[in-house]
């Protein structure tokens with residue numbers, strides 16, 4: 001299966017998750033600023049990462065436009081989601097999951113971390129990897 005991790009990160013927490021996920025899945029992690037939506041056409045599985053920004057929202061300058069174009073064109077891909085958050089309770093991820101599903105996206109798994117990659121719940125993380133690998 002051909003897969004890729006695409007992420008946005010300001011202070012490096014989501015980037016650290018991207019690197020760990022890509023390493024464990026054996027694929028590349030690429031910053032969203034270095035890829036266009038059309039580039040994902042050849043991948044079977046796309047794993048997207050963005051932290052909670054705004055008020056429980058996706059980062060709206062770079063990542064949200066990418067995601068909106070992606071989901072409008074490639075909702076048939078297997079999709080994984082991840083990201084870091086701070087003071088909230090993960091609401092942005094619940095909203096994001098609902099958005100993917102409402103647009104017909106094949107959501108496979110998601111994982112969040114309250115901080116960097118070391119803050120992921122290990123059993124939830126193994127479950128996330130297993131789902132993406134199956």
Ligand SMILES: Cc1cc2nc3c(=O)[nH]c(=O)nc-3n(C[C@H](O)[C@H](O)[C@H](O)COP(=O)(O)O)c2cc1C
Nearest residue numbers: 009010011012013014051054056084085086087088
């Ligand atoms: C402008 C801004 C808005 C944020 N909004 C939220 C939020 O709504 N909920 C939340 O839990 N954390 C929020 N945070 C905290 C970030 O999600 C958190 O610091 C995260 O680890 C940043 O990830 P990064 O290091 O990948 O950029 C916000 C941070 C910033 C700078």
